[in-house]
Amino acid sequence: xxxxxxxQRRETRVSERRCPAVTPSLQSLSLGxxxxxxxxxxPPRHLQCTKGQYRFKCPxxxxxxxxxxxxxxxxxxxRRLAVLTPDEMEYFEESMARLAAIEYxxxxxxxxxxxxxxxxxxxxxxxxxxxxxxxKKKVYEFCWQCLKQWKGPAPxxxxxxxxGCLNHDLELLKNCKTTxxxxxxxxxxxxxxxxxxTCGQRVEHDKTGCKNIICPRCQVEFCFxxxxxxxxxxxxSSYYIPCSDGVAPKxxxxxxxxxx
Numbered sequence: 001x002x003x004x005x006x007x008q009r010r011e012t013r014v015s016e017r018r019c020p021a022v023t024p025s026l027q028s029l030s031l032g033x034x035x036x037x038x039x040x041x042x043p044p045r046h047l048q049c050t051k052g053q054y055r056f057k058c059p060x061x062x063x064x065x066x067x068x069x070x071x072x073x074x075x076x077x078x079r080r081l082a083v084l085t086p087d088e089m090e091y092f093e094e095s096m097a098r099l100a101a102i103e104y105x106x107x108x109x110x111x112x113x114x115x116x117x118x119x120x121x122x123x124x125x126x127x128x129x130x131x132x133x134x135x136k137k138k139v140y141e142f143c144w145q146c147l148k149q150w151k152g153p154a155p156x157x158x159x160x161x162x163x164g165c166l167n168h169d170l171e172l173l174k175n176c177k178t179t180x181x182x183x184x185x186x187x188x189x190x191x192x193x194x195x196x197x198t199c200g201q202r203v204e205h206d207k208t209g210c211k212n213i214i215c216p217r218c219q220v221e222f223c224f225x226x227x228x229x230x231x232x233x234x235x236x237s238s239y240y241i242p243c244s245d246g247v248a249p250k251x252x253x254x255x256x257x258x259x260x
Contacts, residue, residue, distance in 0.1 A: 106257075111147050112140050119144060122256045126154035169195070169202050173251045181225070184211045185241045190225055191250045197227050199257035210239035218257065227251075 056078050058069035075096065079089060107116045112132040119127055125144045132140035141150035143160040145167055152161025159165040172193050179192035194203055201217040203224075211225045212233070223233040227248040237243035 108144060108147065110140075111142050111149065112136075121155070123157050124155040125157060125160060126150055167254070170252075170254055172202065173254070176250065179205070179207065181205060181207060181211055183209060183240060184225065187211065187225055187242060187247065190247050194224055194227065195251050195254045196220065197222055197229065197255050200254040211242070212239060 056073055056075065058071045061067060062069055075092070078084075079092075084092065106122070107118045109115070110117045110127075110129045110132060112129055113135065115129075115131050117127060117129055126141055127144050127150075129140045129142065141154070142148065143150050143162060143165060145159060146162050146165040148160070148162045148165070150160050154160075159167070173191075173195055176191050176193040178189040180188040181190060190205075192204060194205075195201065196203060196215040196218060198220040199215060199218040201215050203213065203215065205211075205213060205224045212221055212223050212230050214221045221230040222228065223230060223243065225247050226233055226243050226245045228243065228245070233243045235243075236245075
């Protein structure tokens, strides 16, 4: 489970720092200077991929403002300036590859041949493995949900015919307890677990700050209370007041991420 805090809440540690790479003219950012600044404040063991991110940004503040520097630079620059050991490089490169794959594609291991498979139809749990078909000289189908050889009619979006084939994420959404968001006016019985309305990632609110969160998977900000994307929600509300639709009920389906 991923706990998310309000995007309006500022980190105390970051707010106390100023980025020496930022000059009075913000057009003259030095990539190496920004990277050196970032590494100075955050040693290699705290690199962002340990927090589910694989893009590297300077976390310090622009001089005289409360706005993060957020200069983006390459892993090659990080690797050079941080003087990573071979073991650290192997760890970070494997982590970044895995995180990037999670963001841009959804894959699972075929139970027949143990190779990674990606679905073509995200609404169909019935998956054909071409490697197994070639090896076995016959069609091999498995269930994307329970990861067992397929039983029953196809296509299906809810389950296959195997006993115990359940979408556990969906069961959590449908049966979760309610929670309160103490700093949001009138929200004392909101479902405690939500699926991101953009990508379906399962998240929980950490009960601090405003009602809006940023999904760690697709990076889209939405309201934990009404499940609208933030710009739409704020048309009839504020960060600490529910919108006109109030609290959305427990979700009974998980959104499918239609990546661009």
